[in-house]
Amino acid sequence: MYVHVPFCVSKCAYCGFYSLPGATGQVSAFLARLGSEVRQRLTPDLAARVGTVFIGGGNPTSLGPADFGTLLQTLTDVLGGSPIGEWTIETNPETWSRDLLPLVRGLPGLRLSLGLQRLRDEEIAWLGRAGTAAQGRQAVEAALEATPNVGIDLILGVPELPSPARDLGTFVAALPVRHVSAYFLSLEEDTPYAAWVEAGRRADPDAAGPEDLFEVAEALAAAGFEHYEISNFARPGSRCRHNLGYWHQQDYLGLGPAAVGTFEMVRRANPGSLAGWLAGEPPATEELTGATRQREFLMLRLRLLQEGLDLEEFTRRFGPPSPALTAALSREVAAGRLIRDGSRYRLSAAGLPLANQVIAGLF
Numbered sequence: 301m302y303v304h305v306p307f308c309v310s311k312c313a314y315c316g317f318y319s320l321p322g323a324t325g326q327v328s329a330f331l332a333r334l335g336s337e338v339r340q341r342l343t344p345d346l347a348a349r350v351g352t353v354f355i356g357g358g359n360p361t362s363l364g365p366a367d368f369g370t371l372l373q374t375l376t377d378v379l380g381g382s383p384i385g386e387w388t389i390e391t392n393p394e395t396w397s398r399d400l401l402p403l404v405r406g407l408p409g410l411r412l413s414l415g416l417q418r419l420r421d422e423e424i425a426w427l428g429r430a431g432t433a434a435q436g437r438q439a440v441e442a443a444l445e446a447t448p449n450v451g452i453d454l455i456l457g458v459p460e461l462p463s464p465a466r467d468l469g470t471f472v473a474a475l476p477v478r479h480v481s482a483y484f485l486s487l488e489e490d491t492p493y494a495a496w497v498e499a500g501r502r503a504d505p506d507a508a509g510p511e512d513l514f515e516v517a518e519a520l521a522a523a524g525f526e527h528y529e530i531s532n533f534a535r536p537g538s539r540c541r542h543n544l545g546y547w548h549q550q551d552y553l554g555l556g557p558a559a560v561g562t563f564e565m566v567r568r569a570n571p572g573s574l575a576g577w578l579a580g581e582p583p584a585t586e587e588l589t590g591a592t593r594q595r596e597f598l599m600l601r602l603r604l605l606q607e608g609l610d611l612e613e614f615t616r617r618f619g620p621p622s623p624a625l626t627a628a629l630s631r632e633v634a635a636g637r638l639i640r641d642g643s644r645y646r647l648s649a650a651g652l653p654l655a656n657q658v659i660a661g662l663f
């Protein structure tokens with residue numbers, strides 16, 4: 301189950317997520333509506349099947365301890381009997397405080413995911429983001445008091461900035477985080493960052509090469525992390541179960557404004573604005589076809605670097621692969637971009653930076 305909290309303290313210059321800075325006046329209405337949505341959609345049968353909860357945003361802890369506590373209470377009231385093995389909470393350094401510890405400590409399988417994005421002050425500022433590197437380190441220390449399962453998010457591919465890899469080895473040696481997500485900066489329409497690029501004040505991040513990812517992978521491998529998904533690294537036993545569920549195409553519910561879920565071959569997107577969701581506008585729904593699920597299978601499984609794409613599983617789910625698909629897979633193996641191991645195909649080191657091209661070539 302995914303819960304979207306659409307509030308942030310301030311808006312980062314590059315952000316394309318649905319998040320509202322400084323909208324504290326709307327928090328009570330959000331919590332009340334979320335309570336109704338949770339109670340209405342999570343029937344006892346469904347609640348009994350929820351295995352992971354991911355509270356994302358926005359920045360969920362921008363609600364502050366009292367309202368964040370209400371949010372957790374709303375969820376745990378309905379999920380009391382669920383076999384939940386993992387709770388993930390996204391948070392940002394400026395809003396993570398020790399006041400939150402008593403609220404989260406008892407959650408089973410608690411993971412805290414901190415949006416640090418960069419490890420030096422000047423790089424955080426270059427991105428048009430609030431906060432400092434010291435705040436990030438302090439927040440990680442405070443998070444480690446709640447759970448050993450702490451992760452950080454980083455942004456790669458900023459043409460003017462060196463890779464964060466140069467600080468990462470020291471960082472993870474000093475602070476024993478167990479998970480790192482590292483995504484490339486992408487240019488989102490109608491953001492200040494896009495305007496800066498347009499005005500020549502920032503270089504277009506689309507021009508960045510894959511080097512940052514290789515350097516981060518090398519630094520984290522030296523520290524004992526496994527590179528298990530194109531953009532995700534974990535110490536052994538600390539992969540994100542919730543996100544593995546997405547990559548394995550498991551059903552999930554999306555609650556809150558702009559949240560998307562997939563359940564029994566129907567993709568459901570809640571209204572994209574807080575106002576629309578509060579007003580009870582209906583969700584957009586799409587019946588997924590077998591062909592769509594097949595494409596998603598190919599795309600998502602190749603993202604999993606050790607597991608890869610298993611043609612036997614593909615056949616069990618969708619029937620025998622088409623001659624075009626088997627020919628495309630063989631072509632990629634011959635070109636050295638995929639590695640074949642029995643019925644499994646995995647991206648090679650050479651294929652990793654070309655993953656989008658490799659995947660597109662399979663359709």
Ligand code: SF4
Nearest residue numbers: 308311312315319358
């Ligand atoms: S903290 Fe995250 S969601 Fe909020 S504005 Fe920044 S990038 Fe967007």
